[in-house]
């Protein structure tokens with residue numbers, strides 16, 4: 308099996324509080340996981356269990372304290388800034404709950420930015436095509452402020468698609484969307500993982516979203532406590548309740 312992400316014993320703690328109340332809190336306590344090419348993996352778990360922190364550590368947006376994370380065979384933990392930048396630029400897409408579009412750029416410019424940074428500039432026709440693919444035909448000149456939340460999320464997904472990332476990490480991709488837009492965004496993410504060379508790793512509280520994944524990892528207190536194959540929302544809820 309070819310893996311896009313392999314993590315071993317990933318640990319992360321944060322220092323919280325001030326003065327005499329300053330203390331370290333362990334958020335990830337030895338997480339090991341792998342993601343196969345062509346796979347969509349959902350990470351679920353109670354609030355505060357470390358899901359977003361895990362996603363950030365896997366994608367190199369946050370530095371893990373210990374353990375190892377390989378993305379497309381490149382080590383992320385302890386990598387120098389340059390190597391990390393290249394790994395992220397060449398292999399990783401990230402979809403944030405709050406979209407993180409650049410407000411001064413048009414939708415088309417937002418979509419083409421990662422590819423341009425990676426030295427694989429897109430033609431205007433390619434930008435048009437990828438935006439049309441997420442239902443935003445003819446919107447390349449629109450600015451984020453003139454678009455609805457659902458439209459902005461679709462631009463963010465188009466950006467991840469156009470960047471050609473091998474692994475797309477998505478943090479609560481449906482969190483800010485109504486159910487119709489949420490379903491559409493999930494369909495687009497599912498489409499990425501249906502490419503046998505690419506994968507999606509998604510953190511979600513949305514049971515319908517998790518039920519679209521090939522595998523579901525349940526995180527509790529910074530550890531993976533359960534792993535499910537394709538499951539319906541009821542079974543995922545049962546696994547979550549057992550983890551509480």
Ligand SMILES: Nc1ncnc2c1ncn2[C@@H]1O[C@H](COP(=O)(O)OP(=O)(O)OP(=O)(O)O)[C@@H](O)[C@H]1O
Nearest residue numbers: 321322323334352353354355356357358359360361
């Ligand atoms: N930068 C930070 N500094 C200090 N503590 C942090 C930081 N980031 C996260 N934490 C703490 O780590 C713990 C896990 O947070 P994280 O956001 O990873 O959890 P989560 O499972 O994604 O939660 P939620 O489902 O509520 O989004 C929380 O207690 C949070 O307060």
